[in-house]
Structure formats: C-alpha cells, structure tokens
Amino acid sequence: DYIFSKTAQRPKIAIVCGSGLGGITGILKDPELISYKDIPNFPISSVPGHAGKLVFGKLGNKDVVCMSGRVHAYEGQPLWKVTFAMRVFDSMGIKVVILTNAAGGVGEKTKEGDLIILKDHINLPGLCGFNPLVGLNDERFGARFQETTVCYDKELRDIALKMAKDCKMDFVCEGVYIYQVGPTFESPSEVKFLKLIGGDMVGMSTVPEVVVARHRGMRCLGISLITNKCIDVFDSNKKPNHEEVLELSKQRSCELQKLISKIVDAISLEQASACGI
Numbered sequence: 001d002y003i004f005s006k007t008a009q010r011p012k013i014a015i016v017c018g019s020g021l022g023g024i025t026g027i028l029k030d031p032e033l034i035s036y037k038d039i040p041n042f043p044i045s046s047v048p049g050h051a052g053k054l055v056f057g058k059l060g061n062k063d064v065v066c067m068s069g070r071v072h073a074y075e076g077q078p079l080w081k082v083t084f085a086m087r088v089f090d091s092m093g094i095k096v097v098i099l100t101n102a103a104g105g106v107g108e109k110t111k112e113g114d115l116i117i118l119k120d121h122i123n124l125p126g127l128c129g130f131n132p133l134v135g136l137n138d139e140r141f142g143a144r145f146q147e148t149t150v151c152y153d154k155e156l157r158d159i160a161l162k163m164a165k166d167c168k169m170d171f172v173c174e175g176v177y178i179y180q181v182g183p184t185f186e187s188p189s190e191v192k193f194l195k196l197i198g199g200d201m202v203g204m205s206t207v208p209e210v211v212v213a214r215h216r217g218m219r220c221l222g223i224s225l226i227t228n229k230c231i232d233v234f235d236s237n238k239k240p241n242h243e244e245v246l247e248l249s250k251q252r253s254c255e256l257q258k259l260i261s262k263i264v265d266a267i268s269l270e271q272a273s274a275c276g277i
C-alpha cells in the first residue's frame, strides 16, 4: 500500500540489480524513486554497490521496477527478510522477475566478463536446512512442498539467448549457479568441490529470492556477470575481493543493460498472453 501510494506506475516486470549493477536505473524513462528506508519493514543493504532504492520507470515502452540493492544472508538478515521484496513484488502484481548478480567463475566454461544465464542452481545452504520456505506455510501463497524442477523460465532463457545472439554478444551462455551464504570467498578446496558438483559460477545471492518468487508463482530469469575467476590452486598470490567485483561490474554494465532492455522488449512482444502483460 505504501509503495502504491507513492507511484501510479503498475509494472509487471521487476529487475533485481546485483553488486555494482544498479546502472540500469539510469536509463529508465520517467523514473520515480522510493528509498528502502521509507518502505515499512523493507530491509536495507549494508554492502557497497547496493544503493537501497526502488526505481520505477519505463524501459523501452514497458513499465518496470528496479531493485537497486539487495540484502544478503551474510549481512545478518534472516532469509524471510532477504526475500521480503519478492513477497512485496507478488502483492504488487509483478509477473516476471529478472535477477542479476555478480559471481565467481568456477568451471573452465566461464571467464571474467561473461554473462551467464542461469539454467539451474544448487542451493547448498538449502540442502542443509537454510531455506527461506522453512517454517509454517500459508497455503494461500504457495505449496508446502515447492518443486524446483524449472526455476528459471525456459521461455525467458530462450529469449535471453536469442537477444544475445542478435546483438552478437558471444560472451553470453547458460550455466549453473551455486549459492553459498558467504561472506567468505571460496577456499581452493571448496572451488574444486563446487566444480565437482557441477557448478559454473558461485555467488551469495539470488537463490533464496528465486525460491520465494517461484513459491509465489512468479517467472524468473537469472543473469550472472562473472566478475572474477575462483582460485582453485593452493598458495596463490591472487585473491578475490569486492573491489575487483565492483570494477568488473562497472566495465560490463552497459552490455548487461543492453541485454536486459532487449529482453524486456521481447517479453512484451512474445510473452504478452503467457504472462498477462
């Protein structure tokens, strides 16, 4: 109610901006900003590169809302708060959520600067009891036992790959994202393990949000920007750090913005009936 009292825009598509990836808010037409701190109960990010505002506006000819900044479990927030925005989006009538993140490249397939469309995920903490759907379930909002067979909508993924091909973005492909809580980056032995279990990239976000978004029946598309290669050799002098993550995000933000703009355009053309947009 608070959000709708502040804007007359009623988007059907939400975009979650990962670390340093809030630049897309700068290309929205007729932007209207709402600070997280003004929205009742909305959690506020403490991480550099996560601004803390909802930005409504037009991307091409479609209304969208961008979440510029997210909270992560490693900030000490419970998972219901980490995923709170997804419940808000659902009550606002959002049908499609595009989630971006900065991630470390695990396998040979990925290199710095690549944009990887999430084909699936491995919810490592989820497998050990750290899942946002733990707790009493309200059947009005979703099933007790949520399936996660196709978390990342096939049609949306196909659109993303087609748009990337049309734009000759040869650094876009599909991959599997592994969620770990953080805030530590991975040790070399952990990276070897993540490779073994079939991950292409690893990060500290997105999956809890997707689990809740799917529980609420929203369609999800995930896009990882590979900001660094995970180090799987012992005694390396090279060490991952958040500054490097933000620097790479800055370098690739234009390409990501272009790809998302094309995807949003295509959703309106190709998915009008399916998504009720």
Ligand SMILES: O=P(O)(O)O[C@H]1O[C@H](CO)[C@@H](O)[C@H]1O
Residues within 6 Å of the ligand: 017, 018, 019, 047, 070, 072, 100, 101, 102, 103, 182, 203, 204, 205, 206, 241, 242, 245
């Ligand atoms: O996933 P996003 O929010 O893009 O952020 C990524 O970047 C941070 C590490 O540099 C971690 O929070 C990781 O999850």
Ligand SMILES: Nc1nc2[nH]cnc2c(=O)[nH]1
Residues within 6 Å of the ligand: 102, 103, 104, 105, 180, 182, 184, 185, 186, 202, 203, 204, 227, 228, 229, 230, 240, 245
């Ligand atoms: N877990 C994790 N998250 C990241 N986010 C950006 N880079 C990384 C990384 O190497 N590991």
